[in-house]
Amino acid sequence: MFALVQQISAAMELGTYTTRSEEETIELGKQFAARLKPGDVVALYGDLGAGKTEFVKGICAYFHVSQIVSSPTFTIINRYEGEDAAHHHVTLYHIDLYRIKSPKELEEIGLAECAEEGTAIKLIEWAEKANGTLPKHHYSIHFEFSPEDINTRRIRISYDEEPQVESEEEKILV
Numbered sequence: 001m002f003a004l005v006q007q008i009s010a011a012m013e014l015g016t017y018t019t020r021s022e023e024e025t026i027e028l029g030k031q032f033a034a035r036l037k038p039g040d041v042v043a044l045y046g047d048l049g050a051g052k053t054e055f056v057k058g059i060c061a062y063f064h065v066s067q068i069v070s071s072p073t074f075t076i077i078n079r080y081e082g083e084d085a086a087h088h089h090v091t092l093y094h095i096d097l098y099r100i101k102s103p104k105e106l107e108e109i110g111l112a113e114c115a116e117e118g119t120a121i122k123l124i125e126w127a128e129k130a131n132g133t134l135p136k137h138h139y140s141i142h143f144e145f146s147p148e149d150i151n152t153r154r155i156r157i158s159y160d161e162e163p164q165v166e167s168e169e170e171k172i173l174v
């Protein structure tokens with residue numbers, strides 16, 4: 001008897017959305033947040049003003065965070081406390097790597113340790129500056145301005161996955 005296992009490794013596309021106001025981006029963040037669990041990492045990519053922090057505001061609204069959510073550009077890491085739908089306490093780290101200039105600075109802020117923290121949800125703006133310190137499994141959210149209108153954004157959500165069992169067949173050799 002042997003098992004035939006086919007493996008796939010891919011970024012799983014969860015959807016591309018168009019929002020036409022900051023409120024719609026906040027709402028999308030709120031809807032997305034329902035799938036988040038403690039330990040998850042969300043990498044946010046996009047130019048200045050593309051909507052990353054608005055989306056984070058939506059995630060924090062879902063978790064009933066009462067602190068003011070703003071871009072942690074000067075502090076690098078903000079910590080918020082909230083709760084999930086079952087009223088379990090949730091800690092969220094909101095990280096902005098825009099000002100990071102070297103791997104040494106990443107080390108100084110303790111990004112790798114923070115990203116591995118199993119009980120908190122980590123939301124990382126300018127994640128391209130994380131320079132390989134993100135865990136293999138994480139959500140990626142890409143924000144793009146649209147030529148259509150100054151308030152329109154295209155937001156693509158995906159999840160980077162480990163090789164996964166796609167199909168499994170058991171065959172009995174006679």
Ligand SMILES: Nc1ncnc2c1ncn2[C@@H]1O[C@H](COP(=O)(O)OP(=O)(O)OP(=O)(O)O)[C@@H](O)[C@H]1O
Nearest residue numbers: 019020021022025048049050051052053054071151
């Ligand atoms: N559809 C939209 N979604 C999100 N924000 C929008 C939208 N339309 C207009 N805006 C405006 O764009 C700005 C987005 O700002 P935000 O702080 O979220 O950007 P950011 O990607 O976090 O930038 P930074 O890299 O500077 O932190 C806000 O001023 C918001 O009002």
Ligand SMILES: [Mg+2]
Nearest residue numbers: 052053071125
């Ligand atoms: Mg921001």
